Amino acid sequence: MCQATVSVTLLGFLLISAIAAPTKKEDVEIYRFHINSTVTSRYAITVITSRVVNQHSESKEINFQVKIPKNAFISKFRMTIDGKTYDGVVKEKEAAQQQYSQAVARGESAGVVSSVGRTLEEFKTSVTVAANGKVTFELTYEELLKRRLGKYELLINAQPMQPVADFKIDVYIHEDPGISFLEVKGGLNTEELANAVTTTRSGKEAWVHFYPTREQQTMCKSCTETGLNGDLIITYDVERVNPNGDWKISNGYVAHWFAPMGIQQIPKNVVFVIDRSGSMHGRKMEQTRLAMQRILGDLASDDNFGLIIFDSHVDVWKQELLQATESNVNLAKSFVRRIEDQGATDINSAVLKGVEMINRHPREGSASILILLTDGAPNSGVSNPERIQANVKEAIGGKFALYCLGFGFDVNFDFLEKMALENGGLARRIYEDSDADLQLQGFYEEVATPLLHDLQLNYEGASNLTQTEFGLYYNGSEIVVAGEITDNSLESFKVEVVAFSKSKKVKYEETVSLRDLPEVPPQHENFTQRLWAYLTVKQLLRKELTLKGEEKEAAKKEALDLSLKYSFVTPLTSMVVTKPQESDTQVAHKPKEGEERGRCHDCLLVSQGRRGGPVGGGFHILAHSPPVFHPAHSPPMSHPGLPGLQGLPGLQAMPVRPGISGISDYEVAEHQDYDYFFQIEPQSADFVTMNPRPTKISQFQMTSLPLPPANSVRFLISSSSQPKPLCYDIPLASKIRLLADPSSQFSMNGELTLYGGKGFKQIAIHYKTNHHLTISTSGINYSDGQNAVNFVWGQEPTKHEADSVSVILRNNEVDVTIGSVRVVFLLHKEDRDVFLWPAIRQQPKHGSLQGILAKTDVQYEKLLGSRIKINNQEESASLSTATDYRLHSAPSVECWLVRLQFALQGELSDFTVSQL
Numbered sequence: 004m005c006q007a008t009v010s011v012t013l014l015g016f017l018l019i020s021a022i023a024a025p026t027k028k029e030d031v032e033i034y035r036f037h038i039n040s041t042v043t044s045r046y047a048i049t050v051i052t053s054r055v056v057n058q059h060s061e062s063k064e065i066n067f068q069v070k071i072p073k074n075a076f077i078s079k080f081r082m083t084i085d086g087k088t089y090d091g092v093v094k095e096k097e098a099a100q101q102q103y104s105q106a107v108a109r110g111e112s113a114g115v116v117s118s119v120g121r122t123l124e125e126f127k128t129s130v131t132v133a134a135n136g137k138v139t140f141e142l143t144y145e146e147l148l149k150r151r152l153g154k155y156e157l158l159i160n161a162q163p164m165q166p167v168a169d170f171k172i173d174v175y176i177h178e179d180p181g182i183s184f185l186e187v188k189g190g191l192n193t194e195e196l197a198n199a200v201t202t203t204r205s206g207k208e209a210w211v212h213f214y215p216t217r218e219q220q221t222m223c224k225s226c227t228e229t230g231l232n233g234d235l236i237i238t239y240d241v242e243r244v245n246p247n248g249d250w251k252i253s254n255g256y257v258a259h260w261f262a263p264m265g266i267q268q269i270p271k272n273v274v275f276v277i278d279r280s281g282s283m284h285g286r287k288m289e290q291t292r293l294a295m296q297r298i299l300g301d302l303a304s305d306d307n308f309g310l311i312i313f314d315s316h317v318d319v320w321k322q323e324l325l326q327a328t329e330s331n332v333n334l335a336k337s338f339v340r341r342i343e344d345q346g347a348t349d350i351n352s353a354v355l356k357g358v359e360m361i362n363r364h365p366r367e368g369s370a371s372i373l374i375l376l377t378d379g380a381p382n383s384g385v386s387n388p389e390r391i392q393a394n395v396k397e398a399i400g401g402k403f404a405l406y407c408l409g410f411g412f413d414v415n416f417d418f419l420e421k422m423a424l425e426n427g428g429l430a431r432r433i434y435e436d437s438d439a440d441l442q443l444q445g446f447y448e449e450v451a452t453p454l455l456h457d458l459q460l461n462y463e464g465a466s467n468l469t470q471t472e473f474g475l476y477y478n479g480s481e482i483v484v485a486g487e488i489t490d491n492s493l494e495s496f497k498v499e500v501v502a503f504s505k506s507k508k509v510k511y512e513e514t515v516s517l518r519d520l521p522e523v524p525p526q527h528e529n530f531t532q533r534l535w536a537y538l539t540v541k542q543l544l545r546k547e548l549t550l551k552g553e554e555k556e557a558a559k560k561e562a563l564d565l566s567l568k569y570s571f572v573t574p575l576t577s578m579v580v581t582k583p584q585e586s587d588t589q590v591a592h593k594p595k596e597g598e599e600r601g602r603c604h605d606c607l608l609v610s611q612g613r614r615g616g617p618v619g620g621g622f623h624i625l626a627h628s629p630p631v632f633h634p635a636h637s638p639p640m641s642h643p644g645l646p647g648l649q650g651l652p653g654l655q656a657m658p659v660r661p662g663i664s665g666i667s668d669y670e671v672a673e674h675q676d677y678d679y680f681f682q683i684e685p686q687s688a689d690f691v692t693m694n695p696r697p698t699k700i701s702q703f704q705m706t707s708l709p710l711p712p713a714n715s716v717r718f719l720i721s722s723s724s725q726p727k728p729l730c731y732d733i734p735l736a737s738k739i740r741l742l743a744d745p746s747s748q749f750s751m752n753g754e755l756t757l758y759g760g761k762g763f764k765q766i767a768i769h770y771k772t773n774h775h776l777t778i779s780t781s782g783i784n785y786s787d788g789q790n791a792v793n794f795v796w797g798q799e800p801t802k803h804e805a806d807s808v809s810v811i812l813r814n815n816e817v818d819v820t821i822g823s824v825r826v827v828f829l830l831h832k833e834d835r836d837v838f839l840w841p842a843i844r845q846q847p848k849h850g851s852l853q854g855i856l857a858k859t860d861v862q863y864e865k866l867l868g869s870r871i872k873i874n875n876q877e878e879s880a881s882l883s884t885a886t887d888y889r890l891h892s893a894p895s896v897e898c899w900l901v902r903l904q905f906a907l908q909g910e911l912s913d914f915t916v917s918q919l
Contacts, residue, residue, distance in 0.1 A: 076571040079143035099577035150481035160234035172213035181242035190233030278377035281845025294443035302327035313353035314346025315383035347383035371403035378410035404428040452478035463497040485535035730898035762838030767919035840888035
């Protein structure tokens with residue numbers, strides 16, 4: 004069976020990206036591809052429909068996968084296979100996983116869509132389509148468009164990977180106040196495709212259509228012979244004639260949008276707290292300096308501002324808040340240009356210093372804002388996150404907002420998010436990309452112009468309201484409140500908004516006649532209720548982060564109940580799509596979310612005499628592509644010549660054991676009687692002889708990138724000049740010099756695990772003659788030559804400091820600063836394997852460092868084909884994957900695999916030690 008892929012990726016504010024990758028155009032054709040988005044009063048419901056036909060003489064497997072931003076909730080998914088429809092069912096996360104396991108055990112294939120923490124949601128399923136059969140995928144998701152800088156933005160990205168005869172994108176927008184402006188731009192709105200885009204506006208309504216012909220789908224700048232690859236960006240805003248806002252009432256629910264204009268800006272007192280610790284070295288520090296230059300230049304002349312920079316010490320630019328005069332701003336810019344990275348990270352002292360500065364300079368008719376930028380976790384001073392959160396909350400006392408910007412993925416974002424939410428602000432991740440400075444500046448622009456503060460919205464005749472108290476209202480933003488009408492016989496509805504402007508207390512009042520409200524078309528009559536449910540769930544999930552005990556559980560239960568009632572896929576729920584058994588001998592197991600890493604494609608699990616399976620020595624294929632696991636932890640045996648297998652050149656087999664990477668507990672429990680695992684090599688033999696009939700497997704192809712060999716560990720070297728890092732392999736059980744600085748008498752050595760092939764079992768640090776630190780998977784031991792301190796993984800967060808040495812244990816990491824070196828050691832647990840991985844956060848900048856981790860950035864040149872050039876040396880590389888264990892999330896990344904000698908410019912013996 005061959006595979007084709009239809010996938011949809013949703014990013015940005017509203018991003019729809021559909022990718023379909025059929026094996027051959029003549030085999031699997033996407034004959035219809037439609038994206039339909041309906042936006043009613045900023046609430047968008049988007050439906051993606053893809054229809055595919057298998058024109059081949061054999062059955063083929065077609066995959067469908069979706070990623071959407073955290074602001075969107077998937078609410079519906081269905082597949083129609085040759086006239087029969089299969090709907091996804093939203094269940095509590097644990098129940099969904101149980102149904103998934105049961106489906107696999109029954110011999111059915113299943114797909115699960117789950118929320119990945121609070122970042123992305125991922126959906127993946129597949130279906131085997133018979134020869135000349137058809138399948139229709141239909142995905143629906145919902146999102147409230149958020150107003151930023153005076154506009155809403157709908158971004159649609161399409162990449163079907165083949166020209167489609169019936170390709171359409173239709174967007175319909177209905178806004179009762181009227182549409183003030185609408186603009187369409189993006190990579191699909193180019194000169195070559197200009198006549199494929201049509202825009203129509205008529206008062207309250209707007210239509211955008213994108214209907215490219217098959218020929219046009221290969222003509223645009225980003226198009227190829229495989230079809231479209233680009234986006235449409237639809238930007239708009241609404242008329243704001245009524246300062247009290249606009250309303251929508253239907254089916255017993257009310258929604259209110261409040262965004263008054265023409266208000267004088269409130270002067271602000273803003274303090275920037277900037278992390279300058281060693282981990283900010285390089286591009287992050289450069290981008291921070293650049294962004295601050297622009298932000299300082301955007302300060303209003305009546306704003307007061309302050310600057311704090313910190314590592315393990317806190318430095319204040321000026322002890323007093325200064326007015327943003329031209330001379331003061333220029334002095335501040337000069338100071339920012341001289342910021343250098345160094346030291347550890349004392350977030351507690353830095354933020355409390357910022358609070359103190361603002362509290363020391365109260366100013367009537369102004370709004371105060373504290374902005375923290377950091378790329379790491381607290382590892383100096385007070386390092387317990389809960390204690391820091393409590394200290395900051397007590398110090399601020401609800402008087403002003405704290406905004407936390409987390410730079411990169413090493414940062415403890417959960418800690419920052421909770422601290423911001425507890426103090427009336429929000430947290431945002433700044434991605435380590437070339438536009439990080441623009442991300443920082445863009446965030447500041449959103450909060451740069453406060454217009455009202457201490458807002459209270461009151462509604463007479465409504466209950467079960469979403470959030471009604473807001474600390475600040477910023478220019479270009481919008482406040483949305485929704486609730487239930489308590490008495491459906493009411494003829495009018497009263498709203499009152501009380502707030503404070505620059506100079507006075509203001510009140511917005513209006514009595515709304517329910518008879519005078521615009522009628523809601525039947526097809527939109529439920530949208531107000533769904534908007535209320537959407538907002539309520541979002542706010543409960545945020546609120547739950549700041550609560551404890553029974554209150555936390557109550558908020559979580561309320562959010563879960565609403566998610567189930569409205570079929571929202573949230574961090575508390577998952578959607579399960581289960582299809583009927585596709586054959587009596589083959590089962591397609593689709594991996595759970597996050598399990599793609601460490602697996603091979605086109606694998607077979609074979610059982611001899613399995614319960615309920617074939618008998619008489621035949622072999623039963625229990626599962627095949629996508630994979631169940633990769634044989635990375637035991638050397639695969641050559642073809643064993645087992646009975647029932649006829650002539651399979653290139654076939655490898657190995658016994659299946661619990662604990663091997665990629666096999667989850669339930670798989671082992673359900674399939675203890677697996678006998679052999681088979682990995683089908685490209686162009687392998689044609690048949691596996693089975694009882695009762697042979698199954699052709701010649702169509703299986705290896706589709707995954709190569710993984711680390713069974714007897715080695717894969718390492719990454721980042722490159723600031725290239726999009727992909729380099730990677731190389733080191734044999735298991737090696738004792739490696741990780742980092743050494745002879746000038747400071749610092750050395751760090753590690754021993755790789757003997758079995759498992761993933762990381763280190765023990766790492767030792769020596770500093771000068773008396774400091775010795777040993778970290779293993781069982782604990783941490785530190786000695787200064789006179790006293791010894793021992794820690795155990797899992798104990799309460801602990802900190803030890805003495806003589807230029809800091810050791811902080813928290814959760815599954817130990818943060819160590821010794822001299823001028825800072826290393827965070829992560830304890831990873833995967834499938835019963837436990838191992839360590841060091842992540843360098845700060846090290847000396849001179850060139851005499853030694854060890855495999857001394858080189859944190861490699862400068863290489865990508866030549867034609869797969870050739871790589873380093874220091875005038877060229878070598879062939881292969882595109883591969885590696886797991887970045889330097890991060891807790893352990894993402895799988897693409898890399899260029901090269902020989903160790905080429906990557907490190909030396910022999911393995913140059914980096915090995917005889918003892919730790």
